Amino acid sequence: MNISTLWQHEFIQNAFLAGGCVAIAAALVGYFVVLRAQTFAGEALTDIGFTGATGAALLGLSPLPGMVTLSLLAAFIIGLLGERLRGRDIEIGMVLSFALGLGVLFLSLYASSSGSHASAGIGILFGSILSVSRGDVWLSLACALGCSLALLILYRPLLFASIDPEVAAARGVPVRLLSVLFLLLLALATAISVLVIGVLLVFALLVAPAAAAARLSPSPASALLLAVLLGLGSTWGGLLIAFLGPGQHLPASFCIATLATLCYAGATLIAHWRQRRSPQVPAQPAHPCKGRRTAA
Amino acid sequence: MSTKHDQRLSPPGAAPQASSLGGRGQEASPISEPVIELEGVSVCLGGRTILQEVTFTINPGEFIAVLGPNGAGKSTLLKVLLGLIRPSAGTVRLFGQAPRRGNRLIGYAPQHRTLEGALSLRARDLVGFGLDGHRWGPGWFPAGGRRRQAIIEAALAEVDALALADMPVAHLSGGEQQRLLIAQALLSQPRLLLLDEPLSNLDLSHEQEIIALIARLCRTHGMTVLLVSHDVNPLLPVIDRVLYLARGHAAIGKPEQVITSATLSALYGAPVEVVEALGRLFVVGVDI
Numbered sequence: 272m273n274i275s276t277l278w279q280h281e282f283i284q285n286a287f288l289a290g291g292c293v294a295i296a297a298a299l300v301g302y303f304v305v306l307r308a309q310t311f312a313g314e315a316l317t318d319i320g321f322t323g324a325t326g327a328a329l330l331g332l333s334p335l336p337g338m339v340t341l342s343l344l345a346a347f348i349i350g351l352l353g354e355r356l357r358g359r360d361i362e363i364g365m366v367l368s369f370a371l372g373l374g375v376l377f378l379s380l381y382a383s384s385s386g387s388h389a390s391a392g393i394g395i396l397f398g399s400i401l402s403v404s405r406g407d408v409w410l411s412l413a414c415a416l417g418c419s420l421a422l423l424i425l426y427r428p429l430l431f432a433s434i435d436p437e438v439a440a441a442r443g444v445p446v447r448l449l450s451v452l453f454l455l456l457l458a459l460a461t462a463i464s465v466l467v468i469g470v471l472l473v474f475a476l477l478v479a480p481a482a483a484a485a486r487l488s489p490s491p492a493s494a495l496l497l498a499v500l501l502g503l504g505s506t507w508g509g510l511l512i513a514f515l516g517p518g519q520h521l522p523a524s525f526c527i528a529t530l531a532t533l534c535y536a537g538a539t540l541i542a543h544w545r546q547r548r549s550p551q552v553p554a555q556p557a558h559p560c561k562g563r564r565t566a567a
Numbered sequence: 568m569s570t571k572h573d574q575r576l577s578p579p580g581a582a583p584q585a586s587s588l589g590g591r592g593q594e595a596s597p598i599s600e601p602v603i604e605l606e607g608v609s610v611c612l613g614g615r616t617i618l619q620e621v622t623f624t625i626n627p628g629e630f631i632a633v634l635g636p637n638g639a640g641k642s643t644l645l646k647v648l649l650g651l652i653r654p655s656a657g658t659v660r661l662f663g664q665a666p667r668r669g670n671r672l673i674g675y676a677p678q679h680r681t682l683e684g685a686l687s688l689r690a691r692d693l694v695g696f697g698l699d700g701h702r703w704g705p706g707w708f709p710a711g712g713r714r715r716q717a718i719i720e721a722a723l724a725e726v727d728a729l730a731l732a733d734m735p736v737a738h739l740s741g742g743e744q745q746r747l748l749i750a751q752a753l754l755s756q757p758r759l760l761l762l763d764e765p766l767s768n769l770d771l772s773h774e775q776e777i778i779a780l781i782a783r784l785c786r787t788h789g790m791t792v793l794l795v796s797h798d799v800n801p802l803l804p805v806i807d808r809v810l811y812l813a814r815g816h817a818a819i820g821k822p823e824q825v826i827t828s829a830t831l832s833a834l835y836g837a838p839v840e841v842v843e844a845l846g847r848l849f850v851v852g853v854d855i
């Protein structure tokens with residue numbers, strides 16, 4: 272295959288379109304995940320999504336709705352569970368292991384009832400971007416638009432509440448409500464990420480671009496933009512390598528995850544190098560202090 | 568108990584100074600409404616009584632030092648005023664109204680803890696939260712808005728942090744972060760400033776500077792200040808009264824009335840000796 276013939280296949284179009292939507296949503300939500308130190312919650316929600324997907328398969332439904340439903344439900348419960356999610360790793364871990372166990376049960380029931388092997392499970396665990404349908408593209412587009420719009424509206428109070436929940440609450444920001452709303456967005460973003468890259472590799476799209484961007488950017492707005500660019504770059508770059516690259520049939524998930532990891536590693540190196548090159552605090556204040564004169 | 572005899576003191580004798588500085592905001596008549604009124608306020612948290620029947624009144628433009636040992640309920644008291652904690656009994660009035668979250672008349676800087684995960688957040692972004700962090704929407708000039716930046720930079724300059732404006736918050740020291748939080752609290756030009764141990768991480772010169780800044784705002788703008796501290800000495804030249812909390816009880820009054828062996832012994836329910844040496848007050852026998 273070469274680039275010009277690539278776009279003629281519908282499954283490839285679908286892969287690029289769905290992958291793009293997912294990359295944008297995951298990068299935007301991922302920035303706040305990194306800021307709020309909720310990566311573990313993100314992981315837990317995807318694992319719960321896995322259970323939803325296998326449950327749906329068992330009922331003869333499409334996995335994506337099952338995944339979205341169950342992870343939204345779990346997000347709601349986790350959100351009600353605690354005022355602040357930091358340090359709630361044990362509770363989340365318990366929910367997670369129970370959900371995953373249930374997922375395994377559903378999977379084996381599904382395999383034995385339908386007589387098929389567990390390939391449905393493999394698709395969910397490692398992603399099945401090559402079998403994305405047009406319907407999935409529309410669904411992921413809707414999710415991505417929904418996430419972006421919601422984050423646009425919540426942007427300032429969510430940022431405030433993520434950095435300093437106490438002062439934010441004192442200033443009248445509904446911290447608790449934002450926490451639940453954000454978990455719902457996270458559930459949505461992870462559910463559609465699973466479509467592209469699978470449960471086990473969600474970090475590659477959710478956390479890696481955002482964490483890399485956070486290291487490189489001077490301000491939240493530019494970090495969000497950079498996260499989106501890195502996410503899109505990893506996803507589309509990974510797909511191109513998978514389709515055109517050497518050694519036919521490199522799994523797309525592998526290529527995407529590798530590029531995302533490289534982004535993060537590169538960002539870490541650049542940040543490190545920058546820090547060594549420029550001294551941290553200016554030795555002399557650039558401006559004489561007003562306060563000091565009045566103090567004397 | 569010991570709150571009775573020295574509450575409702577007349578407004579502090581600092582008013583003449585203020586007029587000489589040409590301050591506005593002091594034009595309010597001397598018999599103006601109190602800023603804070605607590606009457607028989609009790610607070611229970613986790614089944615324990617933290618504050619018990621606390622009663623006091625604070626007048627406009629007063630600079631109050633809030634003192635007391637660890638766990639006395641100083642932070643809790645500020646959270647009650649902010650509407651973050653509901654008292655289990657008694658009435659609280661701020662500017663004549665019940666406390667509520669998001670009161671624009673109050674500026675608040677919490678007891679310091681390091682700000683987690685604040686990578687990619689510059690000092691000016693953090694301070695800017697004080698201006699519009701509670702508003703919905705992205706803010707249409709995320710980085711720009713020249714007037715907004717000018718206000719933020721003026722606040723940064725007040726706490727001697729202008730040079731830090733573009734530094735990532737996560738890379739700043741504890742004292743530097745604390746100064747940013749003070750700047751953030753000042754940004755909305757509050758009528759009441761609640762500062763929870765703002766001096767705890769500061770070196771001596773910055774401590775002096777912040778105290779002078781707050782005293783100046785208090786005198787020239789008639790801002791009322793509650794400042795929590797564990798050391799009253801650097802504050803003695805500027806404060807009007809102290810509010811002393813211990814064992815759930817409160818005593819309020821001029822420093823020389825409250826920080827005495829007799830008052831503190833009654834408050835702590837244990838013998839306390841106040842020693843004056845080298846122009847400083849030392850409380851012996853218990854923790855401040």
Ligand SMILES: Nc1ncnc2c1ncn2[C@@H]1O[C@H](COP(=O)(O)OP(=O)(O)OP(=O)(O)O)[C@@H](O)[C@H]1O
Nearest residue numbers: 612613617635636637638639640641642643644678
């Ligand atoms: N949410 C809570 N649930 C239960 N107890 C609490 C809660 N918050 C505070 N406390 C208790 O209330 C008491 C007073 O706490 P507070 O933080 O007000 O003390 P403080 O006077 O500010 O002390 P410090 O000087 O250490 O800052 C402490 O004993 C604390 O354990």
Ligand SMILES: [Mg+2]
Nearest residue numbers: 641642678763
């Ligand atoms: Mg405290």
